[in-house]
Amino acid sequence: MATQHHNALTRVLAELPGPLPAFGVIHIAIPHTSRFTIVGNHLAQHAELSLVAIGIGVHIQSLPVGSLVGIKALTAxxxxxxxxxxxxxxxxxxxxxxxxxxxxxxNGRMATRTVFCNQPGALERAGRVVVAPKVPPAVPEEAPAPPPAPEPDPVPESHPPVRVPPRTAPKPPRRPLPQPRELTPELRQTASAILADLRNHAEALVLSEADVEELIPGVAAWLEREVHPGAIRHALTADLPKPPKYPAKIVRHRLTVLLPPPLPGAEELAPAVRRPLVIPLQNCDGCDRAFRSREPGHCRGCRDLAAAA
Known part of the structure; x- marks a missing residue:
C-alpha cells in the first residue's frame, strides 16, 4: 500500500509544470467537489494570531449554523x-x-449571538454586517409574539451557541486574597522580590509598585506554607492567556485559587501505633484477691470452689 502511494505521488510530481523547487513545500491542488470551506490567507497566514487561534478559526468557519462553539464544546x-x-x-x-x-x-427577551466573520477587514470597510445567504433570520419579522406564560420559555433552536448570564445578574463575590498568619519582614521581602521578578520569566506580567504591595500578602501565605519560590513562580507564569490584559488580576486570581494546603506535620504522617490490649484488675467479691477481668465478680479459684460445692 505504501509503495502504491509513493508511485502515485512520483507520477503526479513528474506531471507538474515547470521546475520543482529544491526545498520547501510543493502543492498538489486537487479541486474539492463537496465538504470544503474557503478560508482566506488573511486568517490562515495571520501574522499576529497563534497557531491554536488560526486552527480554531478555520474549524469554526467550517461548522454549520447553530453549532456550539463555546469553550466547553471546543474542549470536548x-x-x-x-x-x-x-x-x-x-x-x-x-x-x-x-x-x-x-x-x-x-418575545422581548435579549439574546447574545456568536457571529464569526470570515473577512473582518471587509466588514469594517463596509460598515455593516454581511450575512451569508445560508444563515436564517433569528425570528421572522411577521411571526407574532408568543403569549406570556408562567413558566420560562424553552430555549429555541436558534439560541446562541455561547450563553452568557444577563447583565442584571449579580456577580459572585470575589474571593479574598490569602493572608499569612504573620507578615514578617523576611516574608515581605521575599514575596516582593518574587512579584517584581515575574516579568523576567513572563514579559507580559509587568506589575506596578502598587500591584506588588497589594499582592505581597498572597505570596507570603504561599511562602508560609513552605512552597518553594520556583514553584510559586511557575504557578503564576505557566500557560498565560495571550495577551494577558490585566496582569495583576491574573496573579491575584492564581494566588487565591491555586493556594496549596499546609504541609502535614510529622505526627500526621507517622503510622498509627497499635497499643496492646490491657485488661483491668478487679477485686474478687469472695476472697478479695486481685484478678484481671473486664467485669467485676469472683476470681477463678472462687468460681471453681463454687462449682465443686
Missing part, C-alpha cells in the same frame, strides 16, 4: 485545555473574526 472536541482555547477565542475576538451581537427576540 480538541486536546487543548480550556485556558488555551479561551485565549485563542479572545485572540479571534480581538482581531474581529469572532463577535458577539445582542439582538431582541420576538
Amino acid at each position: 472536541r480538541f486536546a487543548e485545555g480550556e485556558m488555551r482555547i479561551a485565549a485563542a477565542l479572545r485572540e479571534l475576538e480581538a482581531h474581529g473574526y469572532l463577535r458577539r451581537a445582542h439582538v431582541r427576540l420576538a
Whole structure:
C-alpha cells in the first residue's frame, strides 16, 4: 500500500509544470467537489494570531449554523485545555473574526449571538454586517409574539451557541486574597522580590509598585506554607492567556485559587501505633484477691470452689 502511494505521488510530481523547487513545500491542488470551506490567507497566514487561534478559526468557519462553539464544546472536541482555547477565542475576538451581537427576540427577551466573520477587514470597510445567504433570520419579522406564560420559555433552536448570564445578574463575590498568619519582614521581602521578578520569566506580567504591595500578602501565605519560590513562580507564569490584559488580576486570581494546603506535620504522617490490649484488675467479691477481668465478680479459684460445692 505504501509503495502504491509513493508511485502515485512520483507520477503526479513528474506531471507538474515547470521546475520543482529544491526545498520547501510543493502543492498538489486537487479541486474539492463537496465538504470544503474557503478560508482566506488573511486568517490562515495571520501574522499576529497563534497557531491554536488560526486552527480554531478555520474549524469554526467550517461548522454549520447553530453549532456550539463555546469553550466547553471546543474542549470536548480538541486536546487543548480550556485556558488555551479561551485565549485563542479572545485572540479571534480581538482581531474581529469572532463577535458577539445582542439582538431582541420576538418575545422581548435579549439574546447574545456568536457571529464569526470570515473577512473582518471587509466588514469594517463596509460598515455593516454581511450575512451569508445560508444563515436564517433569528425570528421572522411577521411571526407574532408568543403569549406570556408562567413558566420560562424553552430555549429555541436558534439560541446562541455561547450563553452568557444577563447583565442584571449579580456577580459572585470575589474571593479574598490569602493572608499569612504573620507578615514578617523576611516574608515581605521575599514575596516582593518574587512579584517584581515575574516579568523576567513572563514579559507580559509587568506589575506596578502598587500591584506588588497589594499582592505581597498572597505570596507570603504561599511562602508560609513552605512552597518553594520556583514553584510559586511557575504557578503564576505557566500557560498565560495571550495577551494577558490585566496582569495583576491574573496573579491575584492564581494566588487565591491555586493556594496549596499546609504541609502535614510529622505526627500526621507517622503510622498509627497499635497499643496492646490491657485488661483491668478487679477485686474478687469472695476472697478479695486481685484478678484481671473486664467485669467485676469472683476470681477463678472462687468460681471453681463454687462449682465443686
